[in-house]
Amino acid sequence: MSSLAFPLLAAVDPIPGSTYIIPALFLFFVATTIAGTLIAVAARRIIRSVCGLAVCCLGLAGLYYFLNSPFLALMELLIYVGAVCVTIIFAVMLAEPEEPARQVKRVTYWLAVAATLIVAGAIFWSLARLGVCGDWPTLAINQSSGSVETIGVKLLTQYSFAFEAISLVLLVAILGALAIARSGRHNA
Amino acid sequence: MKPLLDSVLQLHNQPAPYLVLAAFVLAAGLYGLVRRRTLVGMIISGELLFGAASLNFMAVNRFFAPDPAVGQIFVLFIMGLAAAEVAIALSIIIAVYRNYGSIKSRELTDLKR
Numbered sequence: 609m610s611s612l613a614f615p616l617l618a619a620v621d622p623i624p625g626s627t628y629i630i631p632a633l634f635l636f637f638v639a640t641t642i643a644g645t646l647i648a649v650a651a652r653r654i655i656r657s658v659c660g661l662a663v664c665c666l667g668l669a670g671l672y673y674f675l676n677s678p679f680l681a682l683m684e685l686l687i688y689v690g691a692v693c694v695t696i697i698f699a700v701m702l703a704e705p706e707e708p709a710r711q712v713k714r715v716t717y718w719l720a721v722a723a724t725l726i727v728a729g730a731i732f733w734s735l736a737r738l739g740v741c742g743d744w745p746t747l748a749i750n751q752s753s754g755s756v757e758t759i760g761v762k763l764l765t766q767y768s769f770a771f772e773a774i775s776l777v778l779l780v781a782i783l784g785a786l787a788i789a790r791s792g793r794h795n796a
Numbered sequence: 797m798k799p800l801l802d803s804v805l806q807l808h809n810q811p812a813p814y815l816v817l818a819a820f821v822l823a824a825g826l827y828g829l830v831r832r833r834t835l836v837g838m839i840i841s842g843e844l845l846f847g848a849a850s851l852n853f854m855a856v857n858r859f860f861a862p863d864p865a866v867g868q869i870f871v872l873f874i875m876g877l878a879a880a881e882v883a884i885a886l887s888i889i890i891a892v893y894r895n896y897g898s899i900k901s902r903e904l905t906d907l908k909r
Binding site (some may be wrong): 630631641654658671672677686695703725731735754769777784 | 804805806807808810811812813815816817818819820821822823824825826827828830831834836837839840841844845849850851854855857858859860863864865866867868871872873875876877878879880881882883884886887888889890891893899
């Protein structure tokens, strides 16, 4: 927590400038997320795009840490960077998606880019405005700690049905992926 | 200068930066989903959309929800769904590549002929 929240701590601040460490880390993770997102969307080579997704997930993991959830930060790293990105890289190696070479850009191309940018910008603007100026409720007082222990207990008691459902979904997804990939091999 | 510095120092304790960032990632993911020409690129943009939704859930969970465990469990489910989606979609992409020899979305036009 920032020492600004605790004036006594700020008074006995042992290292000069240590007040700025946490906000600087926060800004660093925000910048990482934005940069990763832009790389993932705008890079022309697909492998750089995958790396951008990994960088973006790294920043998101840091932000989860700031949102009081180190558990989810680790899960984000494990699942997205460790599993999803690696799986996508496997697909890139198997299917060699060559982005089309740079060609003459016609007017329709730039029109399409402008239209997409306008739509995405409108969505961003409206949602960001809602987030900043929206009539949010007052800050809630946490009734329980969001520790890993609490999550585990709730997963196996209150949310046990959803827990079983997601495990079934994963099982079906694995079997379906195997079936689809196998049938493709038979046709070839 | 001092109030501005103080507001920047308190930025990580407010919901607005997280919500704005989630909106940005969502918009960028939508842009990529429309503009990408290969199926793998579209999947990457889809993952960005999942990330935006997760960040939004976690921000609202941290600042407005009385029980901080609920949002984390929900985001865990989103991650599980994202993993399942990637597994299925990538196997579909491999099958498409075997049948068409390409994964450009422009060339998957069997129904047109």
